[in-house]
Amino acid sequence: MPMQFVKYHVRDKYLKTDRLPHIWCPGCGIGSILNAFLLGLEKANIDPDKLLVVSGIGCTGRVAGYLNMDTFHTTHGRAIPFAIGLKIARPDMHVVVFSGDGDLVTIGGNHFIHAARRNNDLLVILVNNLNYGMTGGQVGATTPHNAITTTTPYGNIEDDFNIPFLAAAAGAVYVARWTSLHVRRLAWSIAEAFHRKGFRLIEVISQCPTTFGRRNKMPNGLDMLKWFRDNTIVKHNADLRETRIELNRKIVIGKFIDIKDKPTFEEQAYGLVEKVRGVKRGE
Amino acid sequence: MSLEPGTYFFSGNEAVAEAALLAGCRFFAGYPITPTSELAERMARRLPQVGGVFIQMEDEIGSIMAIIGASWGGLKAMTATSGPGFSLMQESIGFAAMTETPIVVCNVQRAGPSTGMPTYVGQGDVMQAKWGSHGPYEIIALSPSSVQECFDMTIRAFNLSEKYRVPVILLMDERLSHLYEKVRVPSKNELIIINRKKPREKKGFLPYKADDDLVPPMPPVGEGYHFHVTGLTHDERGYPHMDPEVQESLIRRLNDKIRKHVDDIVEIDTFMMDDADIAIVAFGSVVRPSIRAIKLSRERNIRAGLIALKTIWPFPDKFFEDISSRINTFIVAEINYGQVVREVKRAIGDKAKVLLLPKMGGALHTPEELLDILMREAK
Known part of the structure; x- marks a missing residue:
């Protein structure tokens, strides 16, 4: 069969196609996750004009720039506080934070837990590629124990964050984890999370063959996808003490937390406005 | 309210x-x-x-x-x-x-x-x-x-x-x-409130294309502009663009939109400067003991005046250039070990003597300290 170039894609309308090709490496998982995000958006029937996407810095930080919406590429680790201000200013809009593990839970970890605690009304898509990809594959707070990276040449002696456990403990109302292989379930989860309110986290474990896989016996994207296929187990409502990622253990994926009625920060802040304005001041 | x-x-x-x-x-x-x-x-x-x-x-x-x-x-x-x-x-x-x-x-x-x-x-x-x-x-x-x-x-x-x-x-x-x-x-009609410019039309809108004043209109979110904001070097479309020429024109504009409007931005207060030949340069709380020091020095027939900086950045270079020919000595009083004094020296060059009267922090200069240096330098 002769090679055919795809000239048009059904979800092109969501993309700034004049910015393509994207910067991601061959075999990278971010493209699949972005596609799942667009599918989820469509399933949830979200008007892109009512959606604001905020990214931080890093490979996943580049997602915002490819979306044909109002988008923000902020500083390293600070996508969440930027998004907090944006959402407070425009509570009528959906605000999505789309960024990486290093950005959101390493340099930005403090903002992450506090936004979850406050229940800021944000949907956070956290792409976890287990290392710092853009800077050449250094260890992060999400790199599994014993993994080889450019700054852990003898193996990682630190433990990694168990992100679903962290998010749930801090107060997130929706917590799910998928991989870049589980695109259908991921899209469905994104669609569902769009119809929840409050601090929602979807962690997506992604393959980074270029800087992580090739140092950990998975040199191709396909090798890493096979790892996800053979070493994940879907376990909804799992005990979150068991969701740490370890190289030689099954990775637990699924939907872990789904709380529907917790008031958001924004609801309470604007509720306060009504309450305060209704009461006569003694001043 | x-x-x-x-x-x-x-x-x-x-x-x-x-x-x-x-x-x-x-x-x-x-x-x-x-x-x-x-x-x-x-x-x-x-x-x-x-x-x-x-x-x-x-x-x-x-x-x-x-x-x-x-x-x-x-x-x-x-x-x-x-x-x-x-x-x-x-x-x-x-x-x-x-x-x-x-x-x-x-x-x-x-x-x-x-x-x-x-x-x-x-x-x-x-x-x-x-x-x-x-x-x-x-x-x-x-x-x-x-x-x-x-x-x-x-x-x-x-x-x-x-x-x-x-x-x-x-x-x-x-x-x-x-x-x-x-x-x-002030009352409502005395109050001047400026709001950001909005784009005039959506068609062909470039989020980082500046008007003649070098300031681009700021698009509102949620109205279909589909703009992108990034801290990366960006072109007029707001797209990241790693090109020295794009960097050159963006960074020049970001700086020039302030530099070319210095006259609009800068405000300076002066006190008894009309006949002064020695001046204290101060800002913030230090302005207050400086006024007292000027009054005390005038009682001693020292022709001292005060330059109170209300705008520090952009620095009022032109003001200092213009005034430097008729002032012998500038005394910069600040609560640090010399910051604004460097700017004053830069603006004046060697046209006058510029002295620093520093304080390391914790207290203002006293009027007496300021008076002392005025008396010493006025001789």
Whole structure:
């Protein structure tokens, strides 16, 4: 069969196609996750004009720039506080934070837990590629124990964050984890999370063959996808003490937390406005 | 409700908060820090009354990023901090400068470096306000010297930030933040409020294409502009563009939009300068003992005058160039080991003698100290 170039894609309308090709490496998982995000958006029937996407810095930080919406590429680790201000200013809009593990839970970890605690009304898509990809594959707070990276040449002696456990403990109302292989379930989860309110986290474990896989016996994207296929187990409502990622253990994926009625920060802040304005001041 | 016109008795911190509300500020994000906590406390109480939102963030980086986000969401927004917090905000100030986001940052200076003297006055953040973030950029910094000026300059800070789409730093100091004075609140028709320019039409709109004033109109979110904002070097479309020519034109414009409007931005107060041949240069709280020192020196037939800087950045080069020919000696009195003095020397060159009268922090210059140096130099 002769090679055919795809000239048009059904979800092109969501993309700034004049910015393509994207910067991601061959075999990278971010493209699949972005596609799942667009599918989820469509399933949830979200008007892109009512959606604001905020990214931080890093490979996943580049997602915002490819979306044909109002988008923000902020500083390293600070996508969440930027998004907090944006959402407070425009509570009528959906605000999505789309960024990486290093950005959101390493340099930005403090903002992450506090936004979850406050229940800021944000949907956070956290792409976890287990290392710092853009800077050449250094260890992060999400790199599994014993993994080889450019700054852990003898193996990682630190433990990694168990992100679903962290998010749930801090107060997130929706917590799910998928991989870049589980695109259908991921899209469905994104669609569902769009119809929840409050601090929602979807962690997506992604393959980074270029800087992580090739140092950990998975040199191709396909090798890493096979790892996800053979070493994940879907376990909804799992005990979150068991969701740490370890190289030689099954990775637990699924939907872990789904709380529907917790008031958001924004609801309470604007509720306060009504309450305060209704009461006569003694001043 | 915003404040009714009339006369009030406010501290500097309170005056800034009330002026911000009057200027249209509807979002404040901050982190507690001495000596500016009263400002945040007043905002927490007052913002819900005017329909706004106060949020106490987990740190100063979160605070400034939240106000940058809120500004893009269409709200006028501010934060307030002091030395250590101002240091944490520097990266984000560069981001706001690069993305041309109107924000107001009130930095109540205390004695530093490091934790220094949290409850005592300092003026050591002058250079940091201009150069604190990496890369070549321009911001605006205003320096009030009375509670009335705290009030007036806060409104001006919002106006300048909206007009030029630039972070404006209100460089207060501890002494002013806790000083109580009479404040006259102007009536609605006396009040000048400037709001950011909006795009004239959506078709063919380029988010970073500037008008003749070098300031691009700021698109609102949620109206289908589909614009992208990035701290990366970007072209007129707002797209990242790693090209030295794009960098050249973007960075020139970001700087020139301030440099070419120095006359509009700069404000200076002078006192007894008409016949002066020796001048004190001061800003912030130091203006106050300086006025007293000038009066005392005049009683001793010393022809001294005062130059009170109300705008520190951009620095009023032209003012100093013009005045340097008729002044023999400039005495720069500041609560640091020499910051504004470098700018004065740069602006004047060797046309006059420029001396530094420093204080390391914790106390203002006394009128007597200032008088001593005037008497010594006037001989």
